[in-house]
Amino acid sequence: KAGVTQTPRYLIKTRGQQVTLSCSPISGHRSVSWYQQTPGQGLQFLFEYFSETQRNKGNFPGRFSGRQFSNSRSEMNVSTLELGDSALYLCASSSGTGSYEQYFGPGTRLTVT
Amino acid sequence: DQQVKQNSPSLSVQEGRISILNCDYTNSMFDYFLWYKKYPAEGPTFLISISSIKDKNEDGRFTVFLNKSAKHLSLHIVPSQPGDSAVYFCAASSGNFGNEKLTFGTGTRLTIIP
Numbered sequence: 517k518a519g520v521t522q523t524p525r526y527l528i529k530t531r532g533q534q535v536t537l538s539c540s541p542i543s544g545h546r547s548v549s550w551y552q553q554t555p556g557q558g559l560q561f562l563f564e565y566f567s568e569t570q571r572n573k574g575n576f577p578g579r580f581s582g583r584q585f586s587n588s589r590s591e592m593n594v595s596t597l598e599l600g601d602s603a604l605y606l607c608a609s610s611s612g613t614g615s616y617e618q619y620f621g622p623g624t625r626l627t628v629t
Numbered sequence: 630d631q632q633v634k635q636n637s638p639s640l641s642v643q644e645g646r647i648s649i650l651n652c653d654y655t656n657s658m659f660d661y662f663l664w665y666k667k668y669p670a671e672g673p674t675f676l677i678s679i680s681s682i683k684d685k686n687e688d689g690r691f692t693v694f695l696n697k698s699a700k701h702l703s704l705h706i707v708p709s710q711p712g713d714s715a716v717y718f719c720a721a722s723s724g725n726f727g728n729e730k731l732t733f734g735t736g737t738r739l740t741i742i743p
Contacts (some may be wrong), residue, residue, distance in 0.1 A: 520672070547729050558735035559673070559718065572730045606672050610729055616661045616722045618731060620672030 518543065520609050520621035528627045534595040537624045539607035541588050545619075547571075547612025548590040550582060553604040553623070565590050566612045594626075602628045632656045633721050635734035643742050648706040650737050652719035655700065659721035663731065664693060664704045667716045676717075677704070706739075714741045 521540045529535050541548050549572075550562040561574035565584035582592045588609075594601055604625050608618035634653045642648045652662075660681035665673035679686040679693045679702070686693050692705045706713055716738050720731040 522672075549729055549731070551731075551733075556735075559720075559731075559733040561730045561732065564729045566729070574730070608672075608731075612729060616729075616731075617663065617675050617678060618729065619675060620665075622670070622672045 520607060520619055522605075522607055522621035522624050524624060525622065526625045526627075528629065529597050530629055531597055531599060533597050534593065535597060535626060537592045537594075537605055537607075537626075539590045539592070539609075539621060541590070541607075541609030542619055545609035545611055546588055547610045548584060548588065549608045549610070549618060550590070550592050551606045551608065552576075553606060554602075559606065562592070597628045599628050602626060631735070632659075633719060633732050633734040635717075635719060635737050637737050638735070639738040639740070641740045641742055642709045644711060645708045648704075648709045648713065648739055648741070650704040650706075650717050650719075650739065652702045652704075652734055653700055654702075654721050656721070656723075656732070657700070658723045659732070661722045662693070662695060662702050663720045663722070664691075665718045665720060665733075666713075667718060667736070673718060709739075709741045711741050711743055714739060 547566045549564040551559045564572040568584045584590045604623045606623045608620045610618045663678040664676040667673040695702045716736045720733045
C-alpha cells in the first residue's frame with residue numbers, strides 16, 4: 517500500500533497570508549489527524565477528521581481549520597499567518613475504527629517570514 | 630500541562646548495548662501507549678504499542694514495558710544499532726473509539742555510538 521502523502525513538502529509564506537496544506541491517507545483509512553511539530557513543543561494535536569466530519573479538536577485558535585473530502589483526502593488551512601506558525605505540519609491516517617496506530621506522512625515544512 | 634513527559638532530551642549508547650528510553654504520563658484515562666521513531670525530514674514511524682491490560686510487549690529488538698501504578702513506560706532496544714539513532718516519541722491515547730487523538734511527549738534523541 518502507498519503511504520501517507522503530503523503536499524507541498526516545503527512552503528514559505530509571509531505574515532498575514534493564508535496557506536492550505538493537503539494530505540492523502542493510506543488507502544482504506546478513514547481517519548486523518550493533523551499535528552504541529554515545533555522544536556520546543558513536540559507534536560501538538562490540531563484536529564481529526566473521520567468520514568468528512570471533524571471528530572476531535574485540539575487547543576489551537578480558529579485560524580487553523582480543516583476539512584475532509586469523500587475520498588478521505590484532507591486539507592488544513594491556516595489564515596492570517598503569524599511568525600509562530602512556522603513549524604512542521606504532519607498528518608496521520610488510521611482506520612478510525614478502534615485501531616490506535618496512526619501512520620504519518622513526511623510533513624509540510626512551513627516557514628512564515 | 631504536559632500529560633506525557635520524556636524527561637531525557639538526549640541519550641547516547643554504545644552500539645550493541647541496551648538503549649532504554651523512558652516516558653511518564655499523568656492522565657489516568659490513557660490506556661493505550663505507542664512509541665514512534667523519527668528521522669530528520671521524515672514523519673514519525675510507528676514502532677511498537679502496548680495496551681494497559683498488558684505490562685510488556687515485544688517485537689524483535691524492541692520491548693515496551695508498562696507500569697500502570699507508576700504511570701511509567703519504557704522502550705528497550707537490544708542490541709542497539711547505528712540505524713537506531715533518531716528521535717523517539719512516546720504517545721498515549723484514551724483508547725476510546727472515536728478518540729483518535731494521540732498525546733505525544735517531547736521526544737528523546739538517541740545517538741548510537743559505533
